Structure formats: structure tokens, C-alpha cells
Amino acid sequence: MSETQEPDHGNDTGASGPDGSGLPAPRAQGPEVIGVRKGMFGAASGGDTSGYGGLVRTVALPGASSRPYGSYFDEVADELEGALEEQDLLPENAIEKTVVDRGELTFHIAREHLVRVARTLRDDPALRFELCTGVSGVHFPGDKGRELHAVYHLRSLTHGRILRLEVSVPDGDPHVPSLVCVYPTNDWHEREAYDFFGLVFDGHPALTRIMMPDDWQGFPQRKDYPLGGIPVEYKGAQIPAPDQRRSYS
């Protein structure tokens, strides 16, 4: 796929962006809230004798970082922004957010610019991220308007660096441009992410199921897909499947 073929947003499914547009929700710069956790022991019914049932905690992923990022991160960010500007692409349009957390650099990329950013990262001599280690899908049902995340890790053998690209799309319009044209190694990885999460990689040469049988229904590693275990029977006792048991929340 070339850069001219941008993904066609919101063309098929009922869009599920917060404003119904099918576009990913705008990104806040602070910590990213992905859910709220209530109680402690996973008990939904019955008396709350412990008092922990009233516990409410928001779950938030680390938010945007401000410069200086430290390590080689500033250099990479400068080079990338410079290279994007040379291509008449405003860096703030492509890079929604930069997060430095636990010594790792993450660029949150707008999906329509993903291919160009990846190509720049691969080809720019000062960047040279030659090796893509595939895509990992993550499903955050609580991250409204940006439920599905595609996470890419790029490694530079020339400079000995590593960085992460993250693209997030809404459940109703799970289209991400394919990176197979830039990193052919992503072929199977994108098929896997499609198989497990239903992320549709536009421009992939043959986006079919890879792990599950072709006629499988649903995307099994999404959070709303049950684990699918069966209760195990022992003498006079039955143990529910791991996802049906009460657990700490």
C-alpha cells in the first residue's frame, strides 16, 4: 500500500466514536484512563462485611511526557519531527502523544500517517529502524472511542535503539493501514492481530485468519470474548473455568 491509499474511515460499520463519527477519540495529554476498578475481592453480591466493597480506583496508563525525554529519546524525536517536516507533514498531526515510561519511548501515531511515519523511521539515515518485531493488539474496552490498540516495536540494529509506535482505533471502525509495504515481516503478525482482535489492516495482501480455523466466529483475544473454559468436575465438586471464578479485582 502506498501513502496515497489512506484508510477509508467509517465506511462500513456503524461508527462508534464518542461523537458517532467513526474517528478515534481525541487524545488527552494527561494519564490515559482505561477503566474504573470497584471493590477488592470480586464479590458482586452478598453483604460487604470487609468494607472494601466501596473501594473505587481509576485505572490510568502513563500520560504524555514533556521534554527532555532523556537517553537517546530526544535525538530520535528531533530527527523524526525534522524528517516529517521535510515531507510537509506537521509532526503534531502525526504524533498525537509521546510517552516515556520505564525507560521506553512510545509515539502515539494518528492512523492515517502510520505508514509514512514508519517509512521515515526505517529510511532516514539518522533513525534507521530496520527491524519491526511485529504488531501486538491490545483491547481496552474502557478506553472509549479508542478501544483497539495496535502496538509496534521497532528496533534499530544500526544505532542499537528501540522504540514503540502505538495506534489506537475505535471498536466500530477498526481500520489500521498495513505496514507490510514497509516491513514485509509484519505479514503474519498483522494476520494474527486480525485473527485475535479483529483489527483490519488496510492494504494487507491477504488478511485472513492464521491461527484459528477459517470458519471461526469472533475474535478470541478481545476482552469481551470469554475464555471459553468448561467447568471441571471432581468427586462431588465442580470447579468453574478460570474466567468464571471469583477473583481479586
Add this chain to the structure above:
Amino acid sequence: MGLEEKLPSGFLLTTVEQAAGWVRKSSVFPATFGLACCAIEMMTTGAGRYDLARFGMEVFRGSPRQADLMIVAGRVSQKMAPVLRQVYDQMPAPKWVISMGVCASSGGMFNNYAIVQGVDHIVPVDIYLPGCPPRPEMLMDAILKLHQKIQGGKLGVNREEAAREAEAAALKALPTIEMKGLLR
């Protein structure tokens, strides 16, 4: 040297079933059906230290048409299940199945959408072999137990009768959940 020296006329009487069972158990040909971790232990059993050749079974047949024992070694996924059944159907009767390892026997720790919860949903199993993975000694023990079972196998009408009895017994058996007593 042994019994045959003392036989008055060189004849030894036995039943056809026992003779057939003895012949069958002594030359079992396993089909290669390695799936996961257990397959490595199965190969180890065939290799030098454990030396399955001592029991006349080191030759694993690549073709199910030439095999009469299927050692299901590893976790059986939903995608693999039809393949497994097809291989089993291609094997000539009489045939036996060892379910090697806890994943093949019951799904084991992988109680999820992807794994068949016990290969006995697809093919009849003769020996369940626990372990994750079972040691080669355990596999050999299972094979020797299977030999005993084959030795006592029935033929013709008796075979049908035995199958009917086994089915009747299974239908009458108490479900595990209704059993009482200690969890053992």
C-alpha cells in the same frame, strides 16, 4: 530349554484369542502423532537412553495406513481435531490410542477456547497417561499396560460381546460429580 522340551509331541495348546493377542501385542506399530511438548518426550523414548526398541516398538510409521497405535502426544487444538480424526480413521483396525499427557487426556491447564478438552471427545482412548509431560518411563509403562490389554483382547463374537458389556457398564457408571468421598 523351556516348556517345549517337555512337550510330549511338540504341540502346545492355546486359544486363538490368546495366540492372536500375543502376536498383536508383540508388534505394535505406533503412528507418529507428535503435537507439542509430549512429542519431544516421545522422541526421547525412542532415542538412545530409554530405547523403546527393547519392546519392539522403535519404528514409528509415518503413514497411518501402516500403524495400529496412535500416541496422541500433546495438546489438541480445535483446528487440529478434524485432522486427528482423519488420521485415526485411516488406520486399519484393530487400533489403539494412548492419550499422552494431561492436555490430550483432559485439556489440562489449557481450559480455554482453543483446546479440545480431552481427545476422547474425538477418538476412543485406551490408555490415559498423566503428566506434563510424562517422563519416558511413564510412556513405556503406558505402552506395557497397553500390551497387557491387547494380549487380553477378544475376537469375533466375543469382541462384540465385550464391547456391549463395556458400553452397558459405562452407561450405568456413576457420574464423577455424584461420587462421594475424598477428592482423590
Add this chain to the structure above:
Amino acid sequence: MSPITNEEAGSHSSARETTEGTVYTVTGGDWDEIVQSAARADDERIVVNMGPQHPSTHGVLRLILEIDGETVTEARCGIGYLHTGIEKNLEFRNWTQGTTFVTRMDYLTPFFNETAYCLGVEKLLGITDQIPDRATVIRVLLMELNRLSSHLVCIATGGMELGATTIMIYGFRDRELILDIYELITGLRMNHAFIRPGGLAQDLPPGAVDQLREFVKTMKKNLPEYDKLATGNPIFKARMQDVGYLDLSGCMALGATGPILRSAGLPHDLRKSDPYCGYETYDFDVPTTETCDSYGRFLIRLEEMRQSLRIVEQCLERLEPGPVMVADKKIAWPAQLAMGPDGLGNSLDHIRNIMGTSMEALIHHFKLVTEGFRVPAGQVYAAVESPKGELGVHVVSDGGTRPYRVHFRDPSFTNLQAMAAMCEGGQVADVIVAVASIDPVMGGVDR
């Protein structure tokens, strides 16, 4: 559809083009014409389906080969026959229990899976620097032993797939020696779950170091036998040389790592380029060849086994007494087991000690075992150089007691994509050699 045009005199059959291809309509009489036109058509496409249950496809790999005579014109892989849903299962167990699952992914490299996972969890917890030295040295020791055993299986089964059963017996013979050591240290031959977030499950048992020294001696004697048996063997070379060719640009494009990348001449090894577990302090070489073929990969594996043995020796010299678990009691599994009198379970004295001395300690133990520790929200990527290449793990936490998402970037999965590039245009028999030189383990590919 064009109308049938066989009204001409003397013609008994006709051909017409449909969307399905050429269709011959036979009206009886002369078959020669059909045979001739079928021969002219040149669509002798034969599709051979190898696997998923095939003795030479290295596990439940399905190869779909389109062949023209003996030449493979197109090759594709069918995978997923061993998909186990491990990544999903992890999300329903606590962080420590995760090692039990990941160790079963690529079942020939259990310690690498465990280490990669634990490095990821430790990075999330921010305790990477607090891991005791002894634990790290033992991790390196186990990983290098594991590299030996994995390469031995690769060479053994690869040889068997070529039809060389001798090398298979040799490989499994030496692997048994390593498995004996695993059994002594972890209690299990495979699927150990020995490396835990924060350190190790246990310290080395008495006698382990002596047995390891003995093993190094034996292995130094045994390793040259592979050289003698295979390296110069003309049949072996004829089967392996220039087969499964993938040059550096192909490797880079397809993301191949490990021996495949190094056989193309690039000495990329995460142990050198992005060191973890203190690998920068060990003295070892990264072997490469320029041949880009299966034979080169075989030579690299042999040399890596020698280098691993060197690292094992260095580890043995570095072992200092000390703890093997992080000091933070909120993470460290508190109970050190004391064997009961019957050789099973915990000793009654030990239980009396725990229960009698401190109720709070018992509560803490109970909470840690049933609930586990919480990991602050965030995501990390940790990678180790497994025998097959870069084994990466992407761990996401939502601040709970269970992983939110764990994704393994398994080197077998990525490397197997190169199968088509290696096999197309070659002979059918060479497909087996090429796949064996990739050394895919389907447990890792499918997870």
C-alpha cells in the same frame, strides 16, 4: 459463455473458456485431440499438501507446495494447528502463575520464555536493578544450557528429517545429560516454571555445581563428535549447502533473526547489542557465516553450542552464595519449602514454625499466594536472544494482580515466514532441509 462450436465435420470435441478455466466437451470418438490440447495447455499444476501431520515437517506445520515436476513453484505455510490460547489464559492468572504458562510456549526453550516474561514483569515493577546477582547468574546459566539443548534437538531432528538417524541418537544422548541437570535443579525435565518474577523459585540444590562441572567436561568431549560426524560429511554437505538460501536483505525484510540472520553474515545478537542479565560482562563470540544457507546455519549452531559452554563455565566461576529472590517481601514468595518426612509436601515442623510464630506472616503469605502482587499500570517490551532469534514479550498491566495482555513475539513465528522465500524455485526434497534449518517449534509459532 461462448456457444459450443463443435459442429464442424470431423471434430469430436471442443474447448471453450469459462470462468473456471478451459472446459473440454467430448462428443465421443477421437480422444487424441483432447490429450494433445491438454498437453499444450501447460497447466500441470500439482498442489502438494504436506502436513499438518507429517513426520518431516517439524511438528504440526502444514506446507502447501505448488510443484512443477520436482520444482517447487510456490510454497505457503499453514499454521495454527497447535494454537493453545496461552496469551489469553495468562490474563486469568496472577503474575507469578504466568511463568507456568509461558514455559510451555516454545517447549524447547522454556528458560528463555520464562526469562523474557520475568524481565518484562520486573521492568514493569521497576525492580530490574534489585534482582540478586546469584539469581541473574543462575538465569544465564540455565539459559545457556537451554541453548545447548535446543540446538541439540534442532541438529538431531534436522538430521533425522534428512534421513540421518545416527545424528539424532547423538543429539538426544547429549540432551539427556542436560535434562538430568534441569531435573536436579528444577525438579522437572521440561516445562520448569523455575524462573519467577523477582528471581528464582529456589536456589541450586547441593551437588548441582559438581554435576555441572562434570557435564562441561563430558560435553567438551562430545561436541567435537558432531564435527566429525557431520561437518565434513559429503552427503550431509550436498544436502545442506546452497539450500534454504536467504541473503541479508531478505533476512532484514522478513525480520528473520537468530542463526538465520547470522548465517547471512550480520553478527546481530541481543546478548551483545542490547545486553540483559549482565551478558555484557561475559566473554563469548557471536559466530557468523557468509553462506546464507542451511549448512551455514548448522555450523553456526555448532559454534554457538561451544560458546554457550564457555558461558556456562564462566557462570560456574561467578556463583557466589546469596539470595535468589528479590528482597521486597511484597513480591518475593515468602515460603521456603522444607521437605516433609515422607519426601512430599511441606514438613510439619516448618508449618508449625510459620503458623506458631506470626499470624501476620501467615496472612501475608496467604494474600501473596492467592491474590498475588499488583503491578503498576503501563506497558513494556523485553527481549532476549533465544536459540531461534529475538524472543520479545510485550507486557501490559492495568495495575491489577493479573497481566492485562501479554504478547510474545516468537522468533519461530517470524522466521517461518521466510520459508516461502527459501523454498520457491528449489526441489521438493530441499523444502524439508530449509524448514529444518529455520528450526521452527510449533508450540512457539502458534502459542
